[in-house]
Amino acid sequence: MSVRVVVVDDHPVVRAGIVGLLAGEDDLDVVGEAGDGLQALDVVAAESPDVVxxxxxxxxLDGAAATGRVLAAHPEVRVVVLTTYESDADILRAVEAGATGYLLKDTPREDLVEAVRAAARGETVLAPSVARRLVAQVRGDDQRLTARELEVLAAVARGGSNGQIGAELFISEATVKTHLLRIFTKLGVDDRTRAVTVAIERGILPSP
Known part of the structure; x- marks a missing residue:
């Protein structure tokens, strides 16, 4: 039996691309499209999809709000967020609204197709970077930065290189790198810029 899918995106070209990508799968059937959250409510009510x-x-009406309203009216539907954005606020709003999954638009085709199938089975599907950040938030890992890690992160925010930070804090450059790796892990990020951005978003560092 085919999985019935509704695709919701306000960019017609993007929406057509997603529809075309799913259309090649025998077990997936795109039964409707919508260009905004309000339209999505009508399409879901009319088509009774398995996955949105x-x-x-x-x-x-944005995606998080639409997700909440779709699920309030149709709790059996699985909603998978597919977006270019992965800020902590966006992720949390979507998950709190009841989304089954959160994927990024650069997800490879085969992963997206499999994610739709998995969502239809009731499984949670998360982009790896999103999963890391949710786990970090649930654990409260960001609160566990040591005093030294906070000093290193603050120096990064001021634009210091590893060598400059080491000289400022009287530690070796290798030690600076070790602190940075621990900071990246705790914040669920992969680079210095994201570490500073996330730390500011979460109030760990003051806004510039």
């Missing part, structure tokens, strides 16, 4: 692929940033 939901964009986040849309006019009239």
């Amino acid at each position: 692929l939901m964009d986040l940033r849309m006019p009239r």
